[in-house]
Amino acid sequence: MAIRLGDTAPDFTAETTEGTISFHQWLGDSWGILFSHPKDYTPVCTTELGQAAKLKPEFEARNCKIIGLSVDPLKDHVGWSKDIEETQGVALNFPLIADPERKVANLYDMIHPNADDTFTVRSVFIIGPDKKVKLTFTYPAATGRNFVEIMRVLDALQLTAAHQVATPVNWKQGEDVIIVPTLSDEEARAKFPDGFKTIKPYLRITKQPATIPIEA
Numbered sequence: 001m002a003i004r005l006g007d008t009a010p011d012f013t014a015e016t017t018e019g020t021i022s023f024h025q026w027l028g029d030s031w032g033i034l035f036s037h038p039k040d041y042t043p044v045c046t047t048e049l050g051q052a053a054k055l056k057p058e059f060e061a062r063n064c065k066i067i068g069l070s071v072d073p074l075k076d077h078v079g080w081s082k083d084i085e086e087t088q089g090v091a092l093n094f095p096l097i098a099d100p101e102r103k104v105a106n107l108y109d110m111i112h113p114n115a116d117d118t119f120t121v122r123s124v125f126i127i128g129p130d131k132k133v134k135l136t137f138t139y140p141a142a143t144g145r146n147f148v149e150i151m152r153v154l155d156a157l158q159l160t161a162a163h164q165v166a167t168p169v170n171w172k173q174g175e176d177v178i179i180v181p182t183l184s185d186e187e188a189r190a191k192f193p194d195g196f197k198t199i200k201p202y203l204r205i206t207k208q209p210a211t212i213p214i215e216a
């Protein structure tokens with residue numbers, strides 16, 4: 001069944017390049033990003049894993065763990081890791097789930113049979129510290145994802161969670177944000193002492209209220 005925003009991220013136990021993990025326990029109190037790859041030893045996936053490894057310190061600074069998945073066995077992951085290090089200039093530094101029986105892939109609806117009935121599509125799940133799914137998106141096998149964009153939406157999600165603000169179109173960190181409509185003007189004045197600009201009663205703009213990464 002499809003996983004929707006607000007659902008509890010399904011728990012599982014799986015073999016990974018960093019040992020067997022129990023997903024919820026591994027997440028602990030962190031945010032988490034689970035992303036699937038169609039297959040080992042494929043070019044787009046190789047570049048994505050290299051980019052994710054380079055950005056890992058940035059994700060860590062945001063209290064966010066990252067974990068990949070591919071439906072090939074662990075021994076292939078281990079061999080492929082060497083190629084990733086050689087070609088991308090960075091070693092795999094986060095767990096990659098080996099899912100040859102497609103248990104996790106099926107649990108997370110990562111196989112879209114009308115696209116390909118064997119391999120996963122490129123799914124992304126951002127999971128909050130409450131284990132609820134905060135964001136999902138799906139790319140086809142031939143299109144690499146933009147991990148800087150994944151970081152941008154993580155920043156937006158964390159700002160919303162901490163400060164009752166929403167982020168406008170094309171928002172980037174440091175730019176003004178929108179006060180959520182559920183907050184009254186009086187509440188907004190108390191919450192945002194530097195004030196806000198009312199363009200319409202439902203469109204109120206204020207300065208980004210915290211630097212990113214946001215202090216836990």
Ligand code: BEZ
Pocket residue numbers: 038039042043044045046141142
């Ligand atoms: C790739 O990762 O390069 C890839 C995987 C499956 C289909 C097309 C491309």
